[in-house]
Amino acid sequence: MTAFVGTTAAAPGGTAPPPPPPARRRRWLPYLLLLPGGLWLLLFFVVPSVQLAGTSLYDRSGSLELGYSQAFAFGNYGDAIIAYWPHLVRSALYAGIATIICAVLGYPLAYFIAQKSGRWRNLLLVCVIAPFFTTFLVRTLAWKSILSDNGPVTGFFRSLPFFPDDFRLLATPVAVVCGLVYNFLPFMVLPLYATLERLDGRLLEAAGDLYAKPATVFRRVTLPLSMPGVIAGTLLTFIPAAGDYINAELLGTPGEYMIGNVIDSAFLVRLDYPQAAALSFLLMATILVMVFSYIRAAGTDEVV
Amino acid sequence: MADDLVLENVTKQFGGVTAVDDLSLTVPEGSFFALLGASGCGKTTTLRMVAGLEELSSGTVRLGDRDITGLRPYKRPVNTVFQSYALFPHLTVEDNIAFGLKQRGVKDTKKKVAEMLELVQLPAFGKRKPAQLSGGQQQRIALARALVNEPKVLLLDEPLGALDLKLRRQMQIELKRIQTEVGTTFLHVTHDQEEAMWMADTVAVMTEGKIAQLGSPTDIYEFPSSPFVANFLGQSNLFAAEVSGTAGDDLLLSAHGGRFAAPSSRAHSADGRVWLGVRPEKVRLALPGEDAPAGHNQVHGVLTDTCYAGVSTEYLLKTPWGQEMSVFSANAAAGEPLQPGTEVVAHWYPPHSFVLARQSGEGDEVMRYSADPLGVAP
Numbered sequence: 001m002t003a004f005v006g007t008t009a010a011a012p013g014g015t016a017p018p019p020p021p022p023a024r025r026r027r028w029l030p031y032l033l034l035l036p037g038g039l040w041l042l043l044f045f046v047v048p049s050v051q052l053a054g055t056s057l058y059d060r061s062g063s064l065e066l067g068y069s070q071a072f073a074f075g076n077y078g079d080a081i082i083a084y085w086p087h088l089v090r091s092a093l094y095a096g097i098a099t100i101i102c103a104v105l106g107y108p109l110a111y112f113i114a115q116k117s118g119r120w121r122n123l124l125l126v127c128v129i130a131p132f133f134t135t136f137l138v139r140t141l142a143w144k145s146i147l148s149d150n151g152p153v154t155g156f157f158r159s160l161p162f163f164p165d166d167f168r169l170l171a172t173p174v175a176v177v178c179g180l181v182y183n184f185l186p187f188m189v190l191p192l193y194a195t196l197e198r199l200d201g202r203l204l205e206a207a208g209d210l211y212a213k214p215a216t217v218f219r220r221v222t223l224p225l226s227m228p229g230v231i232a233g234t235l236l237t238f239i240p241a242a243g244d245y246i247n248a249e250l251l252g253t254p255g256e257y258m259i260g261n262v263i264d265s266a267f268l269v270r271l272d273y274p275q276a277a278a279l280s281f282l283l284m285a286t287i288l289v290m291v292f293s294y295i296r297a298a299g300t301d302e303v304v
Numbered sequence: 305m306a307d308d309l310v311l312e313n314v315t316k317q318f319g320g321v322t323a324v325d326d327l328s329l330t331v332p333e334g335s336f337f338a339l340l341g342a343s344g345c346g347k348t349t350t351l352r353m354v355a356g357l358e359e360l361s362s363g364t365v366r367l368g369d370r371d372i373t374g375l376r377p378y379k380r381p382v383n384t385v386f387q388s389y390a391l392f393p394h395l396t397v398e399d400n401i402a403f404g405l406k407q408r409g410v411k412d413t414k415k416k417v418a419e420m421l422e423l424v425q426l427p428a429f430g431k432r433k434p435a436q437l438s439g440g441q442q443q444r445i446a447l448a449r450a451l452v453n454e455p456k457v458l459l460l461d462e463p464l465g466a467l468d469l470k471l472r473r474q475m476q477i478e479l480k481r482i483q484t485e486v487g488t489t490f491l492h493v494t495h496d497q498e499e500a501m502w503m504a505d506t507v508a509v510m511t512e513g514k515i516a517q518l519g520s521p522t523d524i525y526e527f528p529s530s531p532f533v534a535n536f537l538g539q540s541n542l543f544a545a546e547v548s549g550t551a552g553d554d555l556l557l558s559a560h561g562g563r564f565a566a567p568s569s570r571a572h573s574a575d576g577r578v579w580l581g582v583r584p585e586k587v588r589l590a591l592p593g594e595d596a597p598a599g600h601n602q603v604h605g606v607l608t609d610t611c612y613a614g615v616s617t618e619y620l621l622k623t624p625w626g627q628e629m630s631v632f633s634a635n636a637a638a639g640e641p642l643q644p645g646t647e648v649v650a651h652w653y654p655p656h657s658f659v660l661a662r663q664s665g666e667g668d669e670v671m672r673y674s675a676d677p678l679g680v681a682p
Binding site: 205210225 | 377378379382383384388390391392393394403404407408449450453
């Protein structure tokens with residue numbers, strides 16, 4: 001290609017026709033590269049979603065054995081909300097609390113790793129990711145024994161004044177939120193680290209030079225500049241935490257069940273496919289509404 | 305005066321390295337003071353200690369009668385213009401400038417911000433974000449953001465370093481104008497000797513954490529105190545010489561078999577081993593047939609290089625003892641520049657000489673190989 005252009009340019013007298021613009025042939029290349037991903041999403045996201053939407057509108061009087069008929073039963077959604085709104089609220093609440101705790105724990109950690117850790121940085125990052133080397137399920141089971149009634153943590157609290165002797169952590173909302181925080185903390189720390197690592201220390205010096213006390217420097221400079229990380233981190237934590245059912249299953253009781261547990265049992269135990277599908281869409285809608293109002297409030301277009 | 309900035313015996317060590325070594329200096333209120341030095345000489349560290357961004361290892365920093373040595377940066381009545389500008393990317397130009405005012409509880413920032421934008425000649429740029437400004441504009445905003453707080457001392461850390469040459473010249477004039485207009489003390493750190501000479505009332509040349517020489521640009525340039533300063537600020541021809549006596553107000557020197565004179569008032573050292581120095585632009589060239597003016601110091605040589613630079617021609621000539629000497633000749637007269645290979649006599653008026661102390665060992669080698677050893681020729 002290059003050689004061809006070269007000979008044309010060297011042609012005497014400049015009478016040779018101009019070479020075709022070499023860019024034209026490449027114009028479809030980006031789309032070609034997009035194709036595998038696009039196909040994948042079409043097959044494994046769009047098609048199932050449409051199918052799930054269809055399922056959510058089936059007549060619930062049908063069954064797996066007898067088959068379902070498409071009745072456009074929008075009432076399924078109303079029924080699901082009436083029956084399971086506490087689980088939806090609880091999911092949002094637990095995930096919200098876990099996200100806030102993750103942010104409070106994760107921000108100083110990410111800040112330290114990004115700005116102050118020096119040569120320990122890579123080791124500390126590996127430590128943040130290390131839990132992923134064991135499966136989610138096993139780690140959550142480990143928390144079950146850590147928080148168990150005769151475990152050391154519960155024992156410690158029981159030895160404190162103002163805690164009754166039958167105080168327990170396992171099978172309480174506290175245990176479920178603890179599990180969520182533990183499991184999703186890396187999803188908060190890593191995006192925060194990525195933005196804080198790029199934070200220009202000279203801006204912090206400049207703010208100090210302009211009479212800002214350290215707390216003000218954080219509020220007026222560090223935090224606004226790390227908002228992309230905060231937003232990414234909270235979304236990556238909140239969204240999967242809201243749909244999680246392992247933590248509630250292993251660390252809680254039916255009293256702590258989240259919407260994920262309900263969907264799980266509707267699909268696999270009660271075999272009520274239309275309701276399970278309706279609940280799935282309700283969860284998706286709830287998360288979308290919350291995420292969009294959050295992004296609007298946090299104003300992503302201001303930063304980034 | 306009331307608000308002179310005074311550094312007393314200031315030392316800063318990083319690990320085992322001494323960046324600033326027992327430095328004392330006074331920056332008079334209202335002056336434009338330049339700290340000039342090569343990178344790593346401790347000038348920026350000195351500035352950062354005044355700003356409170358580095359802690360002193362020992363010594364004191366005072367502003368007037370007030371000891372500010374231990375004060376946190378946000379409590380010091382000084383502001384900095386950073387080399388990288390360090391404008392807050394998430395704030396508009398207006399908010400950047402108002403930042404310091406807001407921290408100090410100033411309610412109505414609008415008017416002051418507008419005044420500052422006027423001062424730096426960017427009145428219409430208040431609503432923009434820093435990323436939408438050119439380097440020169442960002443530089444002006446950084447200046448406005450610091451000056452709006454009416455600091456006792458404005459610290460400038462190589463503020464023009466990132467600008468291209470033309471813009472830098474323009475900003476130098478601008479900075480000088482603004483300094484004259486607001487009357488604030490400017491402490492300017494730079495490695496650009498022309499910039500320092502051009503703008504500052506007083507220049508402190510720094511090397512290895514110490515001040516090599518402090519004075520007005522003219523004083524330092526015309527009468528440098530050490531070979532380092534003589535070559536850091538402009539160029540100098542230095543000849544290893546020895547003092548052989550005095551004649552009236554003049555010091556008599558012998559070097560490489562020749563005799564030279566220099567006024568005693570222009571000697572930093574009046575006996576023993578010395579350097580005889582002269583600036584290239586003070587030296588004239590004569591052809592061997594012509595007579596150099598009587599009483600001028602003379603050095604014979606052969607031109608090795610002629611470099612025509614428009615306003616002047618820069619000649620390099622080789623002395624009989626093998627040293628290179630440079631001569632700048634203003635292209636004021638008609639005629640072609642002299643060609644390499646020409647034998648010439650370089651001569652200069654003795655009061656243009658300066659005499660510096662020379663340590664034993666320095667320059668001796670050149671003397672030993674001189675074609676006409678010391679003391680043999682008349």
